[in-house]
Amino acid sequence: xxxxxxxxxxxxxxxxxxxxxxxTQSTTNMPGLRARLALRLHHTxxxxxxxxxxxxxxxxxxxxNAGDEALVQQACPGYFxxxxxxxxxxxxxxxxxxxxxxxxxxxYLTVYLVxxxxxxxxxxxxxxxxxxxxxxxxxxxxxxxxLHLDEVANVLNGMITAARVSNPHLATAGLPPSEDEExxxxxxxxxxxxxxxxxxxxxxxxxxxxxxxxxxxxxxxWDHFQLSRGFRxxxxxxxxMRWSINRREVPDIALPEDDYQPTGERIPFPEFCEPAxxxxxxxxxxxxxxxxxxxxxxEGPVRTKCGHFFHSVCLDAWVNESGQRTANTCPTCREExxxxxxxxxxxxxxxxxxxxxxxxxVAEE
Numbered sequence: 001x002x003x004x005x006x007x008x009x010x011x012x013x014x015x016x017x018x019x020x021x022x023x024t025q026s027t028t029n030m031p032g033l034r035a036r037l038a039l040r041l042h043h044t045x046x047x048x049x050x051x052x053x054x055x056x057x058x059x060x061x062x063x064x065n066a067g068d069e070a071l072v073q074q075a076c077p078g079y080f081x082x083x084x085x086x087x088x089x090x091x092x093x094x095x096x097x098x099x100x101x102x103x104x105x106x107x108y109l110t111v112y113l114v115x116x117x118x119x120x121x122x123x124x125x126x127x128x129x130x131x132x133x134x135x136x137x138x139x140x141x142x143x144x145x146x147l148h149l150d151e152v153a154n155v156l157n158g159m160i161t162a163a164r165v166s167n168p169h170l171a172t173a174g175l176p177p178s179e180d181e182e183x184x185x186x187x188x189x190x191x192x193x194x195x196x197x198x199x200x201x202x203x204x205x206x207x208x209x210x211x212x213x214x215x216x217x218x219x220x221x222w223d224h225f226q227l228s229r230g231f232r233x234x235x236x237x238x239x240x241m242r243w244s245i246n247r248r249e250v251p252d253i254a255l256p257e258d259d260y261q262p263t264g265e266r267i268p269f270p271e272f273c274e275p276a277x278x279x280x281x282x283x284x285x286x287x288x289x290x291x292x293x294x295x296x297x298x299e300g301p302v303r304t305k306c307g308h309f310f311h312s313v314c315l316d317a318w319v320n321e322s323g324q325r326t327a328n329t330c331p332t333c334r335e336e337x338x339x340x341x342x343x344x345x346x347x348x349x350x351x352x353x354x355x356x357x358x359x360x361x362v363a364e365e
Contacts, residue, residue: 110203167198319338
């Protein structure tokens with residue numbers, strides 16, 4: 001059996017790209033799952049620049065979030081100590097799944113903090129978050145309470161306050177009009193989600209940058225690849241978390257859906273998104289699929305009907321290529337965007353179809 005890439009040295013972005021884009025003869029002769037994985041990566045990279053999005057992608061920094069990396073490390077010692085322990089005990093693929101799940105758990109926590117008007121309910125909500133992590137990731141090797149999400153909530157509250165100041169149109173976003181009234185208006189709900197997205201992405205970027213050195217010191221290139229693959233798989237198949245404080249049931253654990261593939265006609269762009277101008281995108285907004293700045297000269301930004309921004313190629317890959325049961329929902333908030341493509345098991349041969357174009361001009365759709 002062919003050996004995985006040599007982990008003794010960290011390759012450059014160019015060498016990583018070559019490894020992913022050009023499978024060698026020895027790679028194509030690898031039996032079973034690894035051969036399928038290598039060839040699938042090759043074709044995915046050719047279509048969707050996978051190597052940029054997940055292997056050698058970087059998260060840009062801006063003046064507005066300079067220093068956030070040090071802030072989250074100092075203010076959330078429990079979270080980083082626990083994640084360091086988890087990294088040493090879990091295989092990279094499982095760690096990638098856990099990292100993805102925690103990223104979205106923290107986003108749901110941000111949504112809750114934006115709209116919560118009773119601070120005394122926060123401990124109850126955090127307990128629910130711990131229950132969710134225990135249920136969704138039974139292999140988590142440490143007590144989930146060691147994550148100290150209360151420390152995370154304190155940082156998020158500070159970022160929410162700062163975001164309200166720097167975005168005056170969101171100064172009252174998410175605040176209930178009165179004690180007996182909820183956020184039923186679509187515009188108010190959209191503003192609350194926009195504020196939560198700004199804060200959630202800022203915190204997520206800071207956590208990613210804080211983890212980066214730990215990844216470099218402790219993971220080989222092959223480990224990085226396995227971690228990125230687990231992260232991507234979890235993003236496509238993660239069970240929905242019910243974040244209402246009034247719902248205490250823990251969702252069922254979703255089975256991995258890596259063995260499904262979409263079939264039938266592709267869903268056209270106008271059915272799930274519309275072109276977005278760079279000027280419409282708030283500063284610091286990242287594409288939730290690849291974690292890279294949503295403003296990209298090479299990939300036109302698009303906006304979903306729920307008000308979130310993505311690269312056109314990333315959202316198209318999510319909707320038309322993932323083969324997951326949640327592929328027709330928004331990657332950020334899980335609102336349904338369009339009808340779902342039919343899917344079949346990978347063992348079922350697909351009818352020959354014309355190869356989809358590498359890029360799509362959204363404006364012409």
